[in-house]
Amino acid sequence: MNMAAPFTAPASGQHATGTSEPWVVRWLLISVALTFLTLFLFVPLGFVFYEALKKGIGVYLAAITDPDALDAIRLTLLVAAIAVPLNLVFGVAAAWSIAKFNFVGKNVLITLIDLPFSVSPVIAGLIYVLIFGLQGWFGPWLREHDLKIIFAVPGIVLATTFVTFPFVARELIPLMQAQGTEQEEAATVLGASGWQTFWRITLPNVKWGLLYGVILCNARAMGEFGAVSVVSGHIRGATNTLPLQAEILYNEYQFSAAFAVASLLAMLALVTLALKFIVGQHADGRQHPSERRP
Amino acid sequence: MSIDLHGIVKRFGSFVAVDHIDLHIETGELLALLGPSGSGKTSLLRMIAGLEAPDEGSVSFAGKDATDTHARDRQVGFVFQHYALFGHLTIFENIAFGLRVRPRKQRLAENEIAKKVNALLELVQLDWLADRYPHQLSGGQRQRVALARALAVEPRVLLLDEPFGALDAKVRQELRRWLRRLHDEVHVTSVFVTHDQEEALEVADRVVVMNHGHIEQIGAPADVYDHPATPFVFEFLGHVNRLPSQVADGADTYARPHDIAVRRAPSQSALAARFVHGSAIGPVARLEFALGPSAQTINVELPRELFRELSLQPGEIAYLTPIRLHQFASAA
Numbered sequence: 001m002n003m004a005a006p007f008t009a010p011a012s013g014q015h016a017t018g019t020s021e022p023w024v025v026r027w028l029l030i031s032v033a034l035t036f037l038t039l040f041l042f043v044p045l046g047f048v049f050y051e052a053l054k055k056g057i058g059v060y061l062a063a064i065t066d067p068d069a070l071d072a073i074r075l076t077l078l079v080a081a082i083a084v085p086l087n088l089v090f091g092v093a094a095a096w097s098i099a100k101f102n103f104v105g106k107n108v109l110i111t112l113i114d115l116p117f118s119v120s121p122v123i124a125g126l127i128y129v130l131i132f133g134l135q136g137w138f139g140p141w142l143r144e145h146d147l148k149i150i151f152a153v154p155g156i157v158l159a160t161t162f163v164t165f166p167f168v169a170r171e172l173i174p175l176m177q178a179q180g181t182e183q184e185e186a187a188t189v190l191g192a193s194g195w196q197t198f199w200r201i202t203l204p205n206v207k208w209g210l211l212y213g214v215i216l217c218n219a220r221a222m223g224e225f226g227a228v229s230v231v232s233g234h235i236r237g238a239t240n241t242l243p244l245q246a247e248i249l250y251n252e253y254q255f256s257a258a259f260a261v262a263s264l265l266a267m268l269a270l271v272t273l274a275l276k277f278i279v280g281q282h283a284d285g286r287q288h289p290s291e292r293r294p
Numbered sequence: 295m296s297i298d299l300h301g302i303v304k305r306f307g308s309f310v311a312v313d314h315i316d317l318h319i320e321t322g323e324l325l326a327l328l329g330p331s332g333s334g335k336t337s338l339l340r341m342i343a344g345l346e347a348p349d350e351g352s353v354s355f356a357g358k359d360a361t362d363t364h365a366r367d368r369q370v371g372f373v374f375q376h377y378a379l380f381g382h383l384t385i386f387e388n389i390a391f392g393l394r395v396r397p398r399k400q401r402l403a404e405n406e407i408a409k410k411v412n413a414l415l416e417l418v419q420l421d422w423l424a425d426r427y428p429h430q431l432s433g434g435q436r437q438r439v440a441l442a443r444a445l446a447v448e449p450r451v452l453l454l455d456e457p458f459g460a461l462d463a464k465v466r467q468e469l470r471r472w473l474r475r476l477h478d479e480v481h482v483t484s485v486f487v488t489h490d491q492e493e494a495l496e497v498a499d500r501v502v503v504m505n506h507g508h509i510e511q512i513g514a515p516a517d518v519y520d521h522p523a524t525p526f527v528f529e530f531l532g533h534v535n536r537l538p539s540q541v542a543d544g545a546d547t548y549a550r551p552h553d554i555a556v557r558r559a560p561s562q563s564a565l566a567a568r569f570v571h572g573s574a575i576g577p578v579a580r581l582e583f584a585l586g587p588s589a590q591t592i593n594v595e596l597p598r599e600l601f602r603e604l605s606l607q608p609g610e611i612a613y614l615t616p617i618r619l620h621q622f623a624s625a626a
Binding site: 182186188189190191192193196200 | 370391395444446
């Protein structure tokens with residue numbers, strides 16, 4: 001059959017191919033999706049920036065350069081800078097052991113990694129209060145040694161780490177499982193040590209997936225509210241992260257300032273989305289179909 | 295370097311993949327491990343490489359025990375069934391990998407690595423692909439890269455797992471001969487696993503036929519083909535007909551399709567069979583007969599010319615005379 005054949009089909013009317021729906025259904029589904037997105041995403045997002053800038057750029061800049069706001073930004077960055085690397089190491093270690101080794105309790109570990117997704121963040125925060133709070137298990141011991149975890153930065157880091165630990169691991173486990181162990185075996189037979197195999201073979205193979213997980217992990221670490229709210233104590237300039245700062249300002253009827261702080265988080269979300277898109281394209285495009293394992 | 299396997303046992307749960315195998319592999323020979331899937335041949339190969347540890351028994355290289363030697367220290371070259379090329383590295387870097395991961399003191403200088411890799415690329419006739427990535431290569435090219443990568447570390451043994459399994463028929467044929475020539479050139483002790491009897495018989499110096507974790511027979515290709523030790527070997531190495539026992543005295547009797555003569559006239563000891571179907575594509579005509587009351591199928595291969603001369607029509611009776619019979623004392 002020659003290549004032009006498909007184009008010589010009758011020109012009259014549309015050909016409903018076996019798999020596509022009537023145009024009414026398609027149009028309806030697309031418009032439902034778009035309406036939903038507009039109502040629940042675009043309008044609120046636009047509203048955040050509108051409210052933040054309503055009283056002028058001066059008020060906006062003043063709100064985000066307020067000492068308390070700057071402290072909140074610093075704390076948010078600090079917490080993310082600790083929690084994300086911790087979960088990066090944990091995620092790689094967990095994914096490596098689950099994908100490359102067989103051991104008893106493997107399925108339990110996979111389920112446990114998902115725990116923070118299924119537990120309410122507020123409960124996650126309360127767990128740490130119960131363990132490290134003044135009335136908690138380690139409370140008296142911590143007081144004796146003059147260590148503060150709850151209502152202080154360590155508690156916020158702990159709660160954030162807990163809430164964000166599935167992201168990297170979840171991203172890597174299916175990827176590493178799909179890649180199997182053949183390339184690692186090939187490297188080993190060629191004389192590579194475990195360390196060399198990890199750095200030269202395993203890591204390059206999962207780097208885009210890893211980056212993707214880190215981006216999501218970071219976005220959640222900076223935006224976490226519930227768990228952090230429980231352990232922070234809302235001490236201005238000391239234990240307020242950006243989401244908490246936005247809430248406090250809102251409760252004090254400083255709407256413009258509240259929305260200004262919120263707009264920073266919204267921008268973080270937009271940057272995350274853009275990065276996610278770029279990295280996601282790399283992650284899909286990198287592996288050529290013919291190189292995939294059967 | 296010679297390899298000795300002694301009393302090797304490998305279990306996966308309750309499944310015994312390799313069951314007390316002893317095998318001696320000569321220096322410089324090209325040995326095929328042939329068997330159906332699940333016969334334990336790949337497990338055996340992986341145990342030689344050190345990628346799998348035997349539950350019992352020992353592996354020796356050149357007479358020295360290597361059972362507890364780590365895979366990275368065994369100096370073996372391994373070609374994986376799906377090549378396991380490093381997708382993020384160029385062909386050049388794939389081949390150089392084994393040279394680059396050596397401890398610093400033993401590592402070659404950059405220009406020596408380049409010289410060696412280029413020589414290997416020439417050996418596998420792929421020097422023009424040095425800067426490409428694995429996914430840009432065809433299956434046959436990837437296979438040769440995998441081979442070059444394994445040879446780069448100057449292995450004492452070359453192990454190949456179903457080396458041609460993932461290729462199409464034509465490329466497989468070419469690579470098969472190419473591997474044979476390469477082995478004659480490089481002369482490294484080589485073991486390859488295959489389920490394809492043609493491949494094993496054509497390429498190897500010696501063939502080890504495996505079944506259910508046992509060795510059924512070891513021998514030169516012509517040996518195992520002409521003098522199969524067990525019914526399994528006979529049936530596995532090519533098509534075979536099981537003939538009714540009245541032909542000989544009681545024992546199971548087998549004849550290859552090309553070892554049966556077909557005549558139109560009856561003769562002593564010939565079997566009367568009904569011609570069912572024949573196809574004459576290529577130099578050999580394949581004929582199907584139905585024998586006896588149970589209409590047992592007998593396959594016969596004749597030169598195309600002979601088939602034409604016979605001009606049998608479906609339904610006609612012809613007389614089959616086995617030219618060569620194989621008998622095995624105890625039926626499998």
